[in-house]
Amino acid sequence: MSIQILSLLANAAVETGYMVLVAIAIGTALGGPLGVLLATSGRGELFEMTVFNRVVGGIVNATRSIPFIILAVAIIPFTRMVAGTSIGTSAAIVPLTVAATPFIARIIEGAVRGVDAGLIEAAQAMGAKPLQIVFKVLLPEALPAIVLGLTLTTVLLIGYSAMVGAVGGGGLGDLGIRYGYQRFRPDIMAAVVIVLIVVVQLIQTAGDRLARRLNKRVR
Amino acid sequence: MIRLEGLEKIYGGGRGGVTHHALKGIDLSIEKGEIFGIIGRSGAGKSTLIRTINRLEDVTSGRVVVDGVDIATLTNADLTIFRRSVGMVFQHFNLLSSRTVYGNVALPLELAKVPKDEIAKRVQPMLELVGLTDKSDRYPSELSGGQKQRVGIARALVAEPKVLLCDEVTSALDPETTQQILDLLRDINRRLSLTMVVITHEMSVVRDLCDRVAVIDDGRIVEAGNVFDVFVQPRHETTQALIAGEIEAALPKSLRRIIHDGPGGPGENPVVKIVFTGPNAYDPIISQLSRIAGIDFNILAGQVDYIQNRPFGILFVEAKGGIDEAEKAIAFVQSRNLKAEVIGYVDPDSVPAG
Numbered sequence: 001m002s003i004q005i006l007s008l009l010a011n012a013a014v015e016t017g018y019m020v021l022v023a024i025a026i027g028t029a030l031g032g033p034l035g036v037l038l039a040t041s042g043r044g045e046l047f048e049m050t051v052f053n054r055v056v057g058g059i060v061n062a063t064r065s066i067p068f069i070i071l072a073v074a075i076i077p078f079t080r081m082v083a084g085t086s087i088g089t090s091a092a093i094v095p096l097t098v099a100a101t102p103f104i105a106r107i108i109e110g111a112v113r114g115v116d117a118g119l120i121e122a123a124q125a126m127g128a129k130p131l132q133i134v135f136k137v138l139l140p141e142a143l144p145a146i147v148l149g150l151t152l153t154t155v156l157l158i159g160y161s162a163m164v165g166a167v168g169g170g171g172l173g174d175l176g177i178r179y180g181y182q183r184f185r186p187d188i189m190a191a192v193v194i195v196l197i198v199v200v201q202l203i204q205t206a207g208d209r210l211a212r213r214l215n216k217r218v219r
Numbered sequence: 220m221i222r223l224e225g226l227e228k229i230y231g232g233g234r235g236g237v238t239h240h241a242l243k244g245i246d247l248s249i250e251k252g253e254i255f256g257i258i259g260r261s262g263a264g265k266s267t268l269i270r271t272i273n274r275l276e277d278v279t280s281g282r283v284v285v286d287g288v289d290i291a292t293l294t295n296a297d298l299t300i301f302r303r304s305v306g307m308v309f310q311h312f313n314l315l316s317s318r319t320v321y322g323n324v325a326l327p328l329e330l331a332k333v334p335k336d337e338i339a340k341r342v343q344p345m346l347e348l349v350g351l352t353d354k355s356d357r358y359p360s361e362l363s364g365g366q367k368q369r370v371g372i373a374r375a376l377v378a379e380p381k382v383l384l385c386d387e388v389t390s391a392l393d394p395e396t397t398q399q400i401l402d403l404l405r406d407i408n409r410r411l412s413l414t415m416v417v418i419t420h421e422m423s424v425v426r427d428l429c430d431r432v433a434v435i436d437d438g439r440i441v442e443a444g445n446v447f448d449v450f451v452q453p454r455h456e457t458t459q460a461l462i463a464g465e466i467e468a469a470l471p472k473s474l475r476r477i478i479h480d481g482p483g484g485p486g487e488n489p490v491v492k493i494v495f496t497g498p499n500a501y502d503p504i505i506s507q508l509s510r511i512a513g514i515d516f517n518i519l520a521g522q523v524d525y526i527q528n529r530p531f532g533i534l535f536v537e538a539k540g541g542i543d544e545a546e547k548a549i550a551f552v553q554s555r556n557l558k559a560e561v562i563g564y565v566d567p568d569s570v571p572a573g
Contacts, residue, residue, distance in 0.1 A: 122313035125273055126327040126378070127302035136330065140317040216358040217316045 008175060009191055013199070015089045016171035019164070020157045022093050024150065027100030034060075034101070035108025036134060046120065046130050060102040068099050069163045076167065092169025096157055103156065107149030111142040144215035151207025155200050172196055220414045221249040221272060221382065226281035228267055228438075241267045243438035245281070254408050254415040256429030256446065258422065258461060264438040265418045269384050272416060273305045274298060286381060303331055306375030310387035312367040314359040320346070320370050321355045327378045345373040349403065365396035372403065376411070383407075385417045389424055401428045422465045426450060426526050434458045447526045451496040470520050470535055474570075483564030488537050489545040490519065490565050494558040495532035502555065505536070512548040514540035519570065537565055 034056065040046040041053040066074070072095035079094040080086045115138050123137045139146075162173020172192050180189025228242035241264045249255045259265045270276040271283050274290050283290050285305070293301055314323050324345055328338045346352045349369035359367055368388060375383055385404065389397040405428060408415055417429055425432045425446055433443040434457055441455040453459045478490050493504065505516055516536040523532035538545040545561055552559035 116313070118309060118311055118313040119315060121275060122307070122309060123326075123330070124275060125302060125305070125307040125384075126330055126374075127299040128330045129299060132330050136326065137315060141315060143317065214317075217360050 005188060005191065008179070008188070009172075009195060012170065012172045012175040012192070013195060015169075016158060016161050016173070016199075019089055019093050019096055019161050019169065019171055020154060023096035023100045023157055024104075024154055026093075026097045027104045027153070028150065030097075031101040031104030032108050034105040036112055036138070038105060038109040039112035040130075040134070040138075046133060060105055063098070063102040064106070068095075068160045071095060071099055072164055072167050079167075087168030089170040092161070092164035092167065092171075095164060095167070096160055099160055100153060100157055104150070104153055107153060108142075108146060111145035111149055112138050114145055115141045144211045144217075147207060147211040147214060151204060151211070154203050154207070158196065158200060158203075220251040220286060221247075221416065222282070222284040223247040223268075223271070224282040224284070226268070226271060226283070227279045228264075228271070228276065229279045241438055242271075242278070242281075245435075245438075245440055247433055247440065247443070249414060249416060251414055252408075252412045253430045254404075254417060254428055256417045256419060256425040256432040257435055258419055258425050258432060259435035260420060260457070260461075263435045265420075265435050266386060268435065269386055269416060269418045272382070272384055273302050273307060303327065303378045304380050305382045305384060306378065306380035307384040308368070308371045308375045308386065308388045310390050312359070312364075312371045312391075314367055314370055314374075316359055319356050319358055320351055320362070323359070323370055324373045324377050327374060331378065341377055342373075345377045348376070348407070349373045363396070364392050365399055368392065368396075368400050369403070372400075372407070376407065376413075381414060383413050383415045385415060387418055387420070390419070390421070397424070398427070404428060420461075422450075422461045426465070426524065430527070434461070445527075447529050447531070450526055451531060474519055474535070477569045478563040478565050480563055481561070483542065484566075487564045487566050488539055489542050489561045490563050491516075491536050491538055491545055491549060491559055492562045493534045493536065493552055495523070495530060495534070496557070504552065504555070504557070505534075508536075508548045508551060511551045512538070512540065512544045514538060514544045516548075517570070519565075535562070537567070537570060539567070 037047065037049075038053060038057060038060070041049040043050055063071070072092075075095055075098060076086045078098075079091055082094050083091040085091050119137050119141060120133060123133045128136065158172075161169070161171050162176065165171065165174030165177050172195060176189055176192035179185045180192055223245050226242045226245040228240075230239040230241055231237050245268060247255075257265050257268060267276055271278050272285065274283070274293070278291070285301070288301070290298070290301060315326065318326065321342055324342045325338050328341060333341070343352070346355055349372055351366060351369050351373065354362065354366065359370065362370065368391075371388070388404075389400050392400060401424065404415065404417075407413060417424065419425060429446050431444065432446050432449050433440045434449070434455060435441070436455070436457040442449060442453070442458050449458060450462060453462050481489075483489060495504070505518070508516055516538060519535040519537055521532065521534035523530060525531070538548060542561070549559045549561070
């Protein structure tokens with residue numbers, strides 16, 4: 001394999017990493033609080049807001065039911081508004097984030113709901129305020145599940161990042177489509193696939209290990 | 220210390236229309252420094268009742284007065300401070316799995332924004348009190364059930380509460396561990412002169428731990444009083460049923476199987492149950508019985524307990540004679556203000572030797 005192909009691969013990998021990491025970071029910053037609120041705003045819960053819960057839950061479901069490739073194309077005007085352009089790796093972060101946010105919200109919601117209600121009651125009995133319950137009880141107890149969920153999201157976004165090539169984003173997926181498929185270069189296609197497999201394996205293993213380290217429940 | 224006046228709690232009644240009347244006019248007064256038991260079957264309302272004392276449950280009507288304060292009037296901020304003065308221990312421990320033993324015990328102080336060095340000074344003596352100093356850095360998953368409950372107790376006491384609420388604290392523990400936890404609670408009550416409210420469905424917990432007891436059934440207090448009096452002279456059928464379980468336990472299953480209802484067949488002997496309480500409980504009753512009835516008595520099973528340092532015993536004896544002699548013996552026992560009755564008949568050959 002030539003130096004040229006290696007540099008193409010390296011470049012594409014960096015682009016993918018950049019897109020996915022930024023989308024995960026922004027998605028967690030937005031989806032995290034949203035997920036905590038979804039988990040705690042139901043009837044009789046810590047921050048009871050049933051209307052909010054139903055409306056946000058509905059929006060989250062709606063966003064998640066749109067196939068990513070359609071979402072990416074449909075929000076091009078929004079992407080242009082936010083990123084100034086709709087083409088390029090940075091612009092591709094916008095649809096990736098829009099897809100990641102509701103996904104992460106549901107992941108965090110699930111993780112927080114997995115915390116035993118008895119712990120909330122115990123904290124209330126100790127005189128904990130609602131925000132203290134979130135930061136001292138719910139999030140620390142849900143952390144292993146959150147780490148696993150974010151690992152899952154990362155792998156999912158690597159897959160999505162291949163599709164943003166279609167709207168002008170770069171990255172490994174774009175490389176595979178343009179060189180591997182359209183220019184009939186099976187060697188490049190194979191290289192892309194192998195890199196993706198290795199990267200996903202590494203991420204999953206790292207996420208599993210971290211979650212296991214954080215989980216003090218079973219030893 | 221704690222006064223409950225006309226507590227009513229009705230759940231539901233929203234759009235679903237299904238309501239559940241959990242508490243139906245509860246009046247109770249709990250004195251400072253006493254261990255007050257509330258016993259009832261599951262679903263009787265006892266968990267709801269204990270949760271009204273720290274307002275984990277709001278009442279539908281009635282008043283909860285703790286240390287002179289009607290807690291329904293507390294604002295959210297005041298409620299937070301009030302709850303720090305009421306410790307709570309739970310059936311399933313409710314420890315944070317992500318925190319060590321030390322971290323769990325420190326949590327109430329962290330929530331109250333106590334400085335770190337002060338927290339260390341207060342957590343250590345608590346761990347000592349419950350005997351877990353060497354487990355300070357362990358996680359709850361590494362502990363046994365009894366140790367977890369000790370952590371729960373230390374956590375409930377670290378903020379120096381005036382009241383300790385115990386919600387079925389031994390129900391998830393084996394009998395031996397249960398005894399250790401009850402001893403610990405007794406010891407804490409004496410040392411800290413802490414007011415304790417203990418919810419349980421086990422009469423043995425009331426017997427071994429409490430000073431006074433209230434029996435709750437279907438949302439109402441059906442009987443209340445000194446533990447010894449309630450035990451010896453249960454008036455309500457729920458109380459009788461709860462105590463009967465305890466007494467049944469004194470008669471081993473192997474014996475229960477060979478004792479059958481009357482009338483006794485030829486050669487079969489009556490089995491008499493004698494309940495000892497009060498001042499005559501120390502009398503050498505069996506040898507007196509033999510003399511009066513003119514027959515021998517074979518002790519099949521029995522147990523003598525001390526409730527609040529007063530003897531309370533049950534004896535199952537086989538009257539080695541007919542029903543007439545047995546009746547004579549019963550009359551004698553009753554003349555001594557003790558209780559006795561024929562509970563069945565047994566074939567002497569089927570009684571295990573020894």
